[in-house]
Amino acid sequence: MARVLVSDKLSPTAVQIFKDRGVEVDYLPDLGKDKDKLLEVIDQYDGLAIRSATKVTEKLIAAATKLKVIGRAGIGVDNVDIPAASRRGIIVMNTPFGNSITTAEHAIALIFAVARELPEANASTHAGKWEKNRFMGVEITGKTLGVIGCGNIGSIVATRGVGLRMHVVAFDPFLSEERARELGVEKVELEELFTRSDFITLHTPLTDKTRGIINADAIAKMKDGVRIINCARGGLIVEKDLIEGLKSGKVAGAGIDVFEVEPATDNELFQFPNVVCTPHLGASTSEAQENVALQIAEQMADYLVRGAVSNAINMPSITAEEAPRLKPFVKLAEVLGAFVGQVTDEPIKEVEILFDGATATMNTRALMSATLAGLIRPQVSDVNMVSAPIMVKERGIIVSEVKRDKSGVFDGYIKLTVKTPSMTRTIAGTCFSDGKPRFIQIKGINLDAEVGHHMLYTTNPDAPGIIGLLGTICGANDVNIANFQLGRDRPGGDAIALLYLDAPFPEKALNDLRTNPKIASAKRLQFDVN
Known part of the structure; x- marks a missing residue:
């Protein structure tokens, strides 16, 4: 169960909203004025609901190891260090319309x-x-x-x-x-x-x-x-x-x-x-104070329980209605980014994310954030959808978005293109009716590959013996193959293999593959598919 701290005075009705939505809440309205005590307890909470008395500093954010969301009951967020929260992947919400x-x-x-x-x-x-x-x-x-x-x-x-x-x-x-x-x-x-x-x-x-x-x-x-x-x-x-x-x-x-x-x-x-x-009375009516308190409780609870994001300062909004439909494609976007992030060793200069068909009508800002998070997670393990766009910008990576009408056999798909100083990598994927992400194209080569937690990716010239070679090495190392997908651009041309494994591919076996003349490259991959 998610746990929220209310450290400033908030309506009792707002506190009840958290409880009704299945969120545990501690109502300590004077704690925000005690910086030292707040610093001691903040690591116990997933959410922090505040007004203006609580100062959410960089020091407090550093201590908030579990914190996922900060909710400001009101429009002003001057008392929150938003860059620090964003770097830690913490969503900052306000209520811009309540007052x-x-x-x-x-x-x-x-x-x-x-x-x-x-x-x-x-x-x-x-x-x-x-x-x-x-x-x-x-x-x-x-x-x-x-x-x-x-x-x-x-x-x-x-x-x-x-x-x-x-x-x-x-x-x-x-x-x-x-x-x-x-x-x-x-x-x-x-x-x-x-x-x-x-x-x-x-x-x-x-x-x-x-x-x-x-x-x-x-x-x-x-x-x-x-x-x-x-x-x-x-x-x-x-x-x-x-x-x-x-x-x-x-x-x-x-x-x-x-x-x-x-x-x-x-x-x-x-x-x-x-x-x-007048002493900053713009929002000082009983109706406004009640409205912003109820709104921030609803917004924070919706995020913690259902994944809906509304009125966030540092994150694309995701409505409660679109969250169920969007969730599988958020996972797909993360997986596509993670694939390229794991197979790319050079600095990334440019990123293009193409949304085709049905995906172009979705919340593409959220999907872009998810893609970027997956892309840089191999180098920055604690990145998420909030912090990823900031980290990418800080690294000087150019990011562009393209939307287009349906152009192929799939109702909708996402294609990621990444440029480094010496090469361009592409990968595309979609979600089927089961909601699971699938790879449908790598390096311009079509295939249909289920995404697993442990995977092996190889590139090689299209020649006989590759299936036998990979199967033999997996068998010799007691690694079971759950799924095996192949693809090639033309007979005798470039080919790829993508193996879904039940266990990590051993390091020694990976070195053996890389030294085999039949294999151009081999990468061990891991994806969070839960």
């Missing part, structure tokens, strides 16, 4: 608060003053709202803005014209958004490209009296530049929920009455 409406509504609330100076008016009235003429706000109807980042949250803000009769312009490199029309927004470039917007709201992740996207140069391009809202990530706005804009009057107001340094207990922005500041 989308809540965060979008908070951005809209800040637009209203900044437009009508509500916090200051409230404080003044509570102080017994009646300063009706002091607080002269602006209407938002008819104003232009600029949305930077029109993904899940940004698109909700955009549609709310349209509903408030604002004219919405949006900048997002991945926003299609069709999607923009569907949302009722105008797609523009970033500089045009700056020059046209009365209100600007940020809804983009913090990356090297987006860090400081609102800076002095950007503010200089904006309308006089612009109002800026940030409910996304601290660091998107250069705070010292925003402060200068507020001092000069270029920026009429701002609504800030996230800061460059958090918790923000002493920030110069607090000095400005036209700046509404």
Whole structure:
């Protein structure tokens, strides 16, 4: 039974979800704050469910010898060392949609608060003053709202803005014209958004490209009296530049929920009455907190019990529905990669993975990850589908994917081509109705070979006596042959033999084969077929 640790406060309903799905769970909501104690016990768990209090560092990940998945109840994963988790093959999940409406509504609330100076008016009235003429706000109807980042949250803000009769312009490199029309927004470039917007709201992740996207140069391009809202990530706005804009009057107001340094207990922005500041409340509603807790429990349980992967930061998603159909082909992909990885002694320069027919309609990202994992496992034993793409990239290997319609007798198959400095290797395989992987082509030579745990692969000139030679050597070394497949490119040309054995082929027998003039090459292979 899989075992999960919940080290931050999570809904009791979420804890029950783990139990209902057959996952053992330890609910220790204060453990995340005790780094030393967490480090002591983390090696007991397959899964770790967290919020923001638990810091999943490289040191913690190194100690988590059993850990398979980390689940963050929320969208932000700043408290998880994702590269370290990926190198260890640990899936990192979040819940990007559980607090989308809540965060979008908070951005809209800040637009209203900044437009009508509500916090200051409230404080003044509570102080017994009646300063009706002091607080002269602006209407938002008819104003232009600029949305930077029109993904899940940004698109909700955009549609709310349209509903408030604002004219919405949006900048997002991945926003299609069709999607923009569907949302009722105008797609523009970033500089045009700056020059046209009365209100600007940020809804983009913090990356090297987006860090400081609102800076002095950007503010200089904006309308006089612009109002800026940030409910996304601290660091998107250069705070010292925003402060200068507020001092000069270029920026009429701002609504800030996230800061460059958090918790923000002493920030110069607090000095400005036209700046509404909240303590990272974007996701802070009872509905959102419950939603993300339930979602992360469901996602982690689905992965640990059924192999389904959803909302993973470092792994292709595999839905619960497609997992049963995909599983045999994931194994096939691993086997194809493992075959080439075991017979290739030179550094690999390029990898091409071809998906033909039915396989082209599957989750090919997952299949590619599985292929790469099998390919480099002979050199890196602890690699898996999560860490393989990173390790391949670090080694400078070029990876490409090809999809095509059915082109042969099989409904679907996978073909792997690997290039080294001196040669090109190819292998293809498919799964039959029994779900077991089969080799159907090696070196361009067709065959039909069942995959076994222990195998022997030889290449040789097509000539009489090869079957007898291999059979005699196996018999002399007390190795039983479960299956024997041969293939050749033409009579008298190149030939291959693939033997499925009941036990490993002995080293001495392997050396005898390699020195035999009838054998060009011989490789002992091993596959995980469970």
